Amino acid sequence: MSGQDSFTAWLGARSDAQLVALLERRPDLAVPLPSSMAVLAARAEQRASVLRAADDLGTVPFAIVEALALHTAGGGEPMTRTELKRALRTRAKAATVDAAVTELADRALLWFEGERIRLVPAVAEALPWPLGSGAETTPAPSESEIAAALTDLPEAERALLDKLAGTGPRGRTRDAAPDAPADRPVPRLLEARLLRRIDDETVELPAAVGQVLRGEPVTDPYRLAEPEPRTIPHPLGEVDGVGAGEVGELLRHCAAILEVLGQLPAPALRAGGLGVRELRRIAKAAGIDETRAGLLVELLAAAKLIEKGFPDPPPEADADDFWAPTPAADSWLEAPSARRWVPLAHAWLELDRYPWMIGLRDAADKPLAALAHELRVPYAARDRRIVLEALAEQPPGIELEPAGLARLLAWRTPRRRRHFRRQVIDNTLYEAAALGVVGRGALTGAGRMLLTDTLAAAETALEAALPEPVDHVLVQADLTVVAPGPLTADLQRRIELVAEVESSGAATVYRIGESTLRRALDAGLTAAELHNLFGRHSRTPVPQTLTYLIDDVARRHGRLRAGMAQSFVRSEDPALLAQVLAAPVAETLALRGIAPTVAISQAPLGELFEELRRAGFAPAGEDSSGAIVDLRQRGARIGVRPLARQPYRPTPPTTDQLELLVTELRAGERAATATSGQVVRSDGTRTSTAAALALLQLAARVRRQVHIGYVDAKGTAIQRVVEPVRVGNGQLDALDPVTGTVRQFTLHRISSVALLE
Known part of the structure; x- marks a missing residue:
């Protein structure tokens, strides 16, 4: 029996539950539905499918793949499980090896022929390091040694290393021979252990050196024990408190950006993003830095609180499209704090973009703009969740050192190690902290609930962490108003109407002036109402300077x-x-x-x-009756496009769907291998229509299953095992044993019929 036939037979011997597990891990094998085990086996061995399936593998499964590949490369027989454990006994426990072998078998990346373990051929190409690197016992230079050696490296030697790091670890050169001139770049790099000699004409970049050059976390493929990042404990109350404080700042700054864009919508770039000047203007008006402004506009756009289009009222600027708030922003601004936080945090968690890339240079050396298409990274949401789930594995209040977290994630998925560069980890944690998902480097209670997609529970957890709103302020003699905590919604609106925010934090400081008092009077408040506002809500005596200022402005106003x-x-x-x-x-x-x-x-x-x-x-x-009215600008709004195209995200099949697919696969396999019974038109010709009709009628009378060949309306040839129920009027009604439903087949499209024993 050939290797392909043995692999097919091994797949066919798997249980239905094992096949379902295989299709869950490798859903590409099920599209379209394979007609037989031979087709499934052929797909499972395709290089592209194998490499895709290997992306999620950890360091231990790859070490097993490497050990099996090296053993057979030397001409030996495939290893048994016992031999494999013996080969790796100094590096991994037997239970660890068994678990990894099972994982590889569940993904159909290896299979068993008797006691021997055989690899699917293409899986060795998926190794995240050069074949043999993980089996070397010679200690590689440490990360600090490599960094020190690279510091004073001449330009020609550094360029050579960068080339190998970017294109592939191996290179051919005449200078690899032992008698090559010692002052040449390659011999110097070999001497510094920044290159490894393979033969007289081949050198190889050590895995650790390539990782340092690419900015990746450094791990040793020889070591099969999971890295243990340094942990830093924090009181849980402090973690939630810091997170709640960040939520308050987040909501205030988002509201400020909505106000800025409502008053003056930002023209969109031709490519659709937000220009550097406009982002700078928004940041300055909102009182935040440009990095934070870029993150917040991305969040607001993802939560559909701002949108690109043409707003109403139309701006005076000449542009085809603008970025402006949507009508949803008005209801969002009125909602309680925890409810306003949930859509922003969930939008960030599912965002298929990297906001921290704003300002970085693209291939043409141009800065990447906020809200630009270039910020989209298909795996951003998945990797963001992986980082947070690693924090969620720790007990509440535990922070992981970022460098150690990067090494842990690179060890768990070495083929994706570039996704967990220190730059990515640091920026992900920065964004999580800015949203209050992380506090003091540890996951907050609301952040944990957010990861489980229980948004109501996340809102409840945040409500518990947020400080109770206060209904009083402290009015100072210098015309500042101090809010000792978050104000109640009504009081905050009134204070923000009559004063400007001067500084924020645990306590917010507002400044009162002529212009702010005039703004309140414009909104319809009277001098008596202003005196009453401060008299009722100030825990300190209202200074005479404020009383005089209110009276003076009100006397001249109107x-x-x-x-x-x-x-x-x-x-x-x-x-x-x-x-x-x-x-x-x-x-x-x-x-x-x-x-x-x-x-x-x-x-x-x-x-x-x-x-x-x-x-x-x-x-x-004033209005038509002479009463004072608020004539302040209400701000532009832009309608959300109802048919706006959403980013495509494939929906994985459910377990029930996969079980149905496996049942159909078994039926197709049974039909394909059916050799007994009476066959009509097995060659596909149309010469025995009467015989086929008679056989179908016989099967319907005696309740026998038949194997039919059928050509559908699209010209696709399929095979089915069915139980005929009724034959007539040019149609076969037959019970499909897979779905349990009656299906209709047009008689003239049936190409073959066979009774099954």
């Missing part, structure tokens, strides 16, 4: 009224209106007096307000 005519200005004080008409601003606005107390202008109302205030006046808006 003496001058503005409306639309295009716009108009009126005042109960004719002298004040005469003062306005005599000022230079009257010419700017083309003001014209039409009565002692009324003047009109062709300028828009917004411009009228701005120019009058710039000239030192304090107008207030």
